[in-house]
Amino acid sequence: xNMMRCELVVSxxxxxxxxxxxxxxxxxxxxxxxxxxxxxxxxxVANAAVGNTLSDCGIEISxxxxxxxxxxxxxxxxxxxxxxxxxxxxxxxxxxxxxxxxAGQRLTMRAGGWGSWGVxxxxxxxxxxxxxxxxxxxxQSGFGGGILRAGDRIIVEKPExxxxxxxxxxxxxxxRPVDQVRxxxxxxxxxxxxxxxxxxxxxxxxxxxxxxxxxxxxNGPKLAVNAALDMPSEPVLRGSVQVAGDGVATVMLADHGTxxxxxKIATVIxxxxxxxxxxxxxxxxxxxxxxxxxxxxxxxxxxxxxxAYLAYIAAPKGSLADRLMQANLISGVFxxxxxx
Amino acid sequence: xxxKDFPRFRAVADRAVLVEFxxxxxxxxxxxxxxLDRVIAAFPVPGTIxxxxxxxxxxxxxxxxxxxxxxxxxxxxxRMQVPDMPGAVARGHDVExxxxxxxxxxxxxxxxxxxxxxxxxxxxxxxxxxRVYMYGFAPGYAYLAGVPAVLQLPRKPAAVRDVPAGxxxxxxxxxxxxxxxxxxxxxxxxxxxxxxxTGEVARPFRFDVGDVVRFQRISRxxxxxx
Numbered sequence: 352x353n354m355m356r357c358e359l360v361v362s363x364x365x366x367x368x369x370x371x372x373x374x375x376x377x378x379x380x381x382x383x384x385x386x387x388x389x390x391x392x393x394x395x396v397a398n399a400a401v402g403n404t405l406s407d408c409g410i411e412i413s414x415x416x417x418x419x420x421x422x423x424x425x426x427x428x429x430x431x432x433x434x435x436x437x438x439x440x441x442x443x444x445x446x447x448x449x450x451x452x453x454a455g456q457r458l459t460m461r462a463g464g465w466g467s468w469g470v471x472x473x474x475x476x477x478x479x480x481x482x483x484x485x486x487x488x489x490x491q492s493g494f495g496g497g498i499l500r501a502g503d504r505i506i507v508e509k510p511e512x513x514x515x516x517x518x519x520x521x522x523x524x525x526x527r528p529v530d531q532v533r534x535x536x537x538x539x540x541x542x543x544x545x546x547x548x549x550x551x552x553x554x555x556x557x558x559x560x561x562x563x564x565x566x567x568x569x570n571g572p573k574l575a576v577n578a579a580l581d582m583p584s585e586p587v588l589r590g591s592v593q594v595a596g597d598g599v600a601t602v603m604l605a606d607h608g609t610x611x612x613x614x615k616i617a618t619v620i621x622x623x624x625x626x627x628x629x630x631x632x633x634x635x636x637x638x639x640x641x642x643x644x645x646x647x648x649x650x651x652x653x654x655x656x657x658x659a660y661l662a663y664i665a666a667p668k669g670s671l672a673d674r675l676m677q678a679n680l681i682s683g684v685f686x687x688x689x690x691x
Numbered sequence: 692x693x694x695k696d697f698p699r700f701r702a703v704a705d706r707a708v709l710v711e712f713x714x715x716x717x718x719x720x721x722x723x724x725x726x727l728d729r730v731i732a733a734f735p736v737p738g739t740i741x742x743x744x745x746x747x748x749x750x751x752x753x754x755x756x757x758x759x760x761x762x763x764x765x766x767x768x769x770r771m772q773v774p775d776m777p778g779a780v781a782r783g784h785d786v787e788x789x790x791x792x793x794x795x796x797x798x799x800x801x802x803x804x805x806x807x808x809x810x811x812x813x814x815x816x817x818x819x820x821x822r823v824y825m826y827g828f829a830p831g832y833a834y835l836a837g838v839p840a841v842l843q844l845p846r847k848p849a850a851v852r853d854v855p856a857g858x859x860x861x862x863x864x865x866x867x868x869x870x871x872x873x874x875x876x877x878x879x880x881x882x883x884x885x886x887x888x889t890g891e892v893a894r895p896f897r898f899d900v901g902d903v904v905r906f907q908r909i910s911r912x913x914x915x916x917x
Binding site for chain 2: 376377378379380381382383483489491492494534535537538582583584585586588590608609610611618619620621622643644646647649650651654
C-alpha cells in the first residue's frame with residue numbers, strides 16, 4: 352500500500368512534544384546549539400526500524416504524552432527511547448515497536464515505567480519547517496519544525512506501510528537509563544578544591560524538576576567554587592556539568608546555551624549522554640571520572656555496538672516468528688530483555 | 692598568570708579540546724583566538740567538527756571515531772605556527788538604534804545609576820568602538836565588547852523575563868542586540884531594527900566573530916518605518 356500522503360491530527364500533546372531530527376551541528380559559533388533528539392540514539396533506532404535514514408525528522412515525546420488521530424492514508428511507524436505505553440486503535444503494543452496505523456485509528460503514547468523521552472518515526476517523509484538546514488526544534492525560540500500542540504496536523508509524504516517490519520524491538524542495555532554517569536573532569540575543575548571534587552564523585556545527585564531540553568538542575572551537595580567567578584564566558588558542550596555561583600550543578604542538554612560564564616566541573620562523555628537524558632526528575636545519579644583517553648575508547652566501543660544493532664533492525668525481518676528466532680540466536684550479543 | 696601559562700590545552704569529555712589563551716577579557720588575547728580560528732578554517736584539523744571562538748578560548752569538537760585529543764592538539768599546535776591569514780580583514784557593520792524611552796525601558800534607571808542624563812548616555816553608547824567577541828547564550832546573541840567605561844554597569848540582581856527581540860542591552864563592557872524574546876539581567880537602552888538573524892539562507896548571521904560594529908542613532912519615526 353502506498354498513498355501520496357498520510358495526515359495525522361494531534362488531539363493531545365504534553366509540553367515539549369516537538370519535531371526533532373539529527374540536529375544542526377556546526378553552528379555553535381553563532382550561538383546555535385546542536386538541538387536534535389534528547390535521546391539521539393532513539394531517533395536513529397526508530398528511523399532504522401522503519402527503513403528511514405537515521406537522522407530523518409521524527410516526533411519527540413515528553414512524559415506528558417501524545418495522542419494522534421490518523422485522518423488520511425496509512426503509514427508504518429516506530430517508537431523507541433524511554434519505555435512509553437503505546438496503543439494503536441486501542442491495542443497495546445510494546446515500548447519499542449514497529450506498527451502501522453490508518454485513517455480512523457488513534458495512536459497514544461503515555462509515560463511508562465522508565466525513561467523521559469520517546470521518539471516516534473514514520474516510514475516516509477515528515478513535513479516540517481526547516482531552520483538552518485534542520486527540522487530540529489530549538490525549544491526556546493520554536494525555530495525548526497516547532498512544538499506540537501492539540502489541533503496541529505502532521506503530514507507524512509510518501510508514506511509507506513512496511514508490514515514486514517511489524518513487531519516489537521529488543522531494548523539493548525545501552526538504551527537503559529544509567530545510575531553511574533561517566534565524565535571527564537573539567538575543563539574548569541581548577542575552580543574547585545580537592546574535597547569538593549571528591550564530593551562530586553562520591554555523593555549522589557537527584558535530578559530536579561527544573562528539567563527541560565536546555566538542561567537539568569541537580570539537587571545534591573553544594574559544590575563551592577574556590578575563587579571569584581571572574582572567568583570570561585567559555586564555550587559549553589552538551590553534557591557540561593556547570594556549577595553556578597550558588598554551588599548548584601546543571602547538566603547542559605540538547606538546547607543548551609552555547610557559552611557560559613560559570614565553571615564546568617566535568618563533562619558527561621558522549622556514550623552516556625542519551626542514557627542520562629532518559630533519567631527522570633527524582634532519579635538518583637552518581638558521577639564516575641574516567642580519563643580522556645578512556646572516554647575516546649568508550650565512545651568507539653559504544654559506536655560499534657550501536658552500529659551493529661542499527662544494522663540488525665534496519666533490515667526487514669519478515670514474519671514475527673522469523674524475527675523471534677533470530678532474536679534468540681543473537682541474544683548473547685544484544686541481551687534478550689525484549690520490549691516491555 | 693604569566694603568558695607562559697598559555698596557550699593551554701584541555702581535553703573536554705571524549706569529543707573536544709579547549710584551547711585557552713588567557714583568563715580575562717582582553718583585546719590581545721581575543722586577537723589570538725581570532726587568529727587561530729582563521730588558520731583552522733583555512734587548514735581544517737582532520738576529524739574535527741566545529742570550532743567555537745569565545746573571549747579567551749576556542750572549543751574544537753571532533754568525532755572520537757575518527758581522531759582523539761592528542762591528534763587534535765598536535766594538529767592545532769602545528770597550525771599555531773602558521774602566520775596570520777592574508778586578507779583576514781574585519782568587516783564593519785552599521786547597526787541602527789532608536790533610544791526612545793518606550794523601547795529603551797531602562798534609560799531612566801541607567802541615568803540614576805551613572806549620573807548622566809539621557810543624551811549623555813546615548814552619546815556614550817554611540818561613542819563606543821565595538822567588536823564582535825563571540826556569540827553565546829542563544830542563537831544570534833553576538834557579544835559586542837566596547838562599551839565606554841562611563842556606561843559600564845553591573846548586571847541587574849535578577850533577570851527580567853520576556854524581553855522582546857531587537858533590544859539593545861548593556862552590562863559591563865558588553866552590548867548585545869537581542870534576537871529572541873528571552874530573559875535578561877542586562878540594561879535595556881534602546882531597540883534596533885537591524886536584524887542579526889538575517890533570515891537570508893546565504894548569510895543567516897549578520898556578523899562574524901572579529902567584525903567591527905558601529906551604532907547609528909535613528910528617530911522613533913525612522914524606527915517605526917523600518
